[in-house]
Structure formats: structure tokens, C-alpha cells
Amino acid sequence: MAEIKVQEYGDKHRDEWEDFISKSNNGTMFHKQVFLDYHEKGKFKFRHLMFRCGDELVGVLPGGIHDNGKTLWSPTGASYGSIVTKDIPFSLALQVVDSLLDYARQRNFRELYLIPPPLIYSRVYNQHIEYAMLYRKSDFELHYISHAVVLPKDRSYFDDIDIKARRIIRKIIKDGKLRIEENTDFTAFYPILEKNKAKHKAKPTHSLRDLEKLYELMPENLKLFMVYNEDTPVAGSLLFLTNEKVALCFYIMMLYEYRHLKPVFLAMNESIRWAQENGYEWFDIGVSQDTEAEDPMTPSESLIYFKERFNARGILRTTYHFKLPE
Numbered sequence: 001m002a003e004i005k006v007q008e009y010g011d012k013h014r015d016e017w018e019d020f021i022s023k024s025n026n027g028t029m030f031h032k033q034v035f036l037d038y039h040e041k042g043k044f045k046f047r048h049l050m051f052r053c054g055d056e057l058v059g060v061l062p063g064g065i066h067d068n069g070k071t072l073w074s075p076t077g078a079s080y081g082s083i084v085t086k087d088i089p090f091s092l093a094l095q096v097v098d099s100l101l102d103y104a105r106q107r108n109f110r111e112l113y114l115i116p117p118p119l120i121y122s123r124v125y126n127q128h129i130e131y132a133m134l135y136r137k138s139d140f141e142l143h144y145i146s147h148a149v150v151l152p153k154d155r156s157y158f159d160d161i162d163i164k165a166r167r168i169i170r171k172i173i174k175d176g177k178l179r180i181e182e183n184t185d186f187t188a189f190y191p192i193l194e195k196n197k198a199k200h201k202a203k204p205t206h207s208l209r210d211l212e213k214l215y216e217l218m219p220e221n222l223k224l225f226m227v228y229n230e231d232t233p234v235a236g237s238l239l240f241l242t243n244e245k246v247a248l249c250f251y252i253m254m255l256y257e258y259r260h261l262k263p264v265f266l267a268m269n270e271s272i273r274w275a276q277e278n279g280y281e282w283f284d285i286g287v288s289q290d291t292e293a294e295d296p297m298t299p300s301e302s303l304i305y306f307k308e309r310f311n312a313r314g315i316l317r318t319t320y321h322f323k324l325p326e
Contacts, residue, residue, distance in 0.1 A: 009048035
């Protein structure tokens with residue numbers, strides 16, 4: 001097998017990069033250059049890498065330089081990064097990882113941090129890259145717990161959720177006080193998001209302009225559902241359609257003064273129903289951490305319980321870490 005060479009990404013490679021992500025085994029919208037375009041130019045010092053075996057592109061890694069050039073983070077400015085490949089054998093995966101480490105040493109990096117998408121995002125389950133990183137003595141910086149709902153092909157997901165949750169959803173629909181619709185009203189959604197995050201002493205990952213820019217860049221990858229009490233927006237969910245396999249619920253929010261109406265149950269149900277009807281295999285509800293805790297790995301048990309009512313399973317979101325000798 002030919003030697004793997006690492007090439008730094010440039011604008012001339014854009015079409016090749018985007019095409020590779022679309023045809024890869026574990027690529028997502030977060031790995032695409034068009035996604036990263038929503039950031040203001042100069043906000044990050046991006047360093048994207050391409051791995052070639054002869055003339056063939058066999059892997060890519062979106063990333064950025066931090067700590068005055070000492071650290072490479074993948075992703076930078078996105079949720080998931082690390083090495084994207086096709087469904088490759090272990091021997092090639094090990095060569096790709098070794099070439100990344102050789103590149104890092106040659107550039108005098110001291111640390112690498114890589115956050116791959118969880119296994120459910122892969123078209124074919126294959127963790128050769130992750131095992132190769134562990135074999136080359138990576139350690140873990142953090143493990144976060146995410147929760148995702150499997151969407152069966154042969155029956156409605158609704159049949160598998162908590163019986164009390166089913167009753168709540170049926171009552172909401174029967175009473176007719178709340179209505180839900182798909183739209184693009186980010187200006188109505190964002191104040192709900194801000195207030196909900198503030199209650200937990202947190203801020204949204206994205207600004208309103210960020211969300212509007214992302215929708216301009218990738219309208220086919222964002223899906224917004226809004227819940228109304230008469231004409232008042234009271235809750236909403238924003239899905240990132242990451243690839244053909246996983247719909248990620250990046251935000252699900254409500255105004256707490258309308259909590260008694262349980263609008264978040266309606267938002268969750270409609271979002272998952274839509275994902276299943278549109279052929280997705282998993283509905284990822286995102287990480288379940290206690291943002292107020294000192295330990296960033298502390299789980300939010302109430303949030304986990306809510307997600308488990310929709311038959312969600314725990315999925316690890318792991319950060320791999322290499323510390324290179326000086």
C-alpha cells in the first residue's frame with residue numbers, strides 16, 4: 001500500500017472535500033466546509049487536513065490551531081470532527097492515524113484533541129479509527145452522555161415510549177389548546193431559547209444571526225418546529241439533519257410560564273415522528289450534562305429521565321486526546 005501523505009486543505013480542494021464527506025462512512029454536516037462558513041472570517045485559525053494514498057483521498061480532518069500553535073482541535077467551530085473516512089480496513093485506518101501523528105510532530109504540536117461523531121452516525125458500524133487512536137496511546141479528555149431514540153422500520157416509535165408520555169401527548173392533541181407547525185421563524189424561536197438557557201445559567205451555542213446564516217447556507221439541513229398557544233410561541237425544537245442516518249435535535253426549548261401545558265412533549269413527539277417518517281434511523285436528543293455542576297461530566301438526571309420517557313438510549317460522546325513529547 002502506498003504511503004499516506006497529509007495535505008493541508010485549501011480553497012481549491014473545496015469541491016473534492018464536500019464530495020468526500022457526502023460519500024463517507026462517518027461524515028456529517030459538521031464536517032463540511034459549507035457548515036463552517038457560518039463563522040465570521042478570521043474567528044478561528046482553521047487547519048483542515050486531507051489524507052492521500054497516492055492520488056486517492058482516503059480521509060479528511062476538519063480542525064483548528066489553538067494555544068499559540070501548540071494544539072490542534074478537531075472540530076473547531078462545530079460539534080463533531082476527527083478523521084472522516086469511508087468504510088476502511090484497519091490497516092489503512094492505522095496508517096491514517098500514524099500519518100496524522102507524524103504530521104503533528106513535524107509541526108511541533110504538543111496536543112491533539114479529536115471528537116468523532118458517536119457510532120450511530122456511521123452508515124456502517126466501524127471503529128477502526130478510534131481503535132487505532134487508542135492503540136497509539138491516545139487517552140480521553142472527557143466523556144459526555146448523549147441520548148438517542150432508535151427509529152424502527154416496522155412500527156411507530158410512539159408505541160415504545162413511556163405510557164404516561166403517550167397519554168400526555170394524546171391529551172394535548174385532543175384538547176387542541178396547542179398547535180405545532182414547521183416554519184423558519186427563528187426570530188420567534190430565539191427568545192424562547194435564550195430564556196430557557198438563562199434559567200440553567202447557560203447561553204445558546206449560536207446567536208440568532210448564526211442560525212439565520214446556517215439556514216441560508218444549508219436550508220436542507222435545518223428543520224424548525226414551533227409550538228403555539230393560540231398565536232403565542234411557547235416552545236420549539238430545531239433539528240440538524242446531520243446525514244441520512246441521524247437527525248440531531250440541537251435545541252428543544254419552552255417558556256417555563258407555559259410549562260403546565262407541557263408544550264415540550266408536543267415538540268418532541270412531532271420532531272421524532274417527522275424524523276421517522278423521513279427515513280432516519282436515529283433521533284439524537286443531544287448531551288445530557290448538568291451545566292451548573294463543577295465537573296463537566298456531571299449528568300443531568302432529570303433531563304436524562306425526560307429523554308428516557310421517549311425510549312432514548314445513552315450514547316457516549318468522547319474526546320480523544322494525544323499528548324506529544326516535546
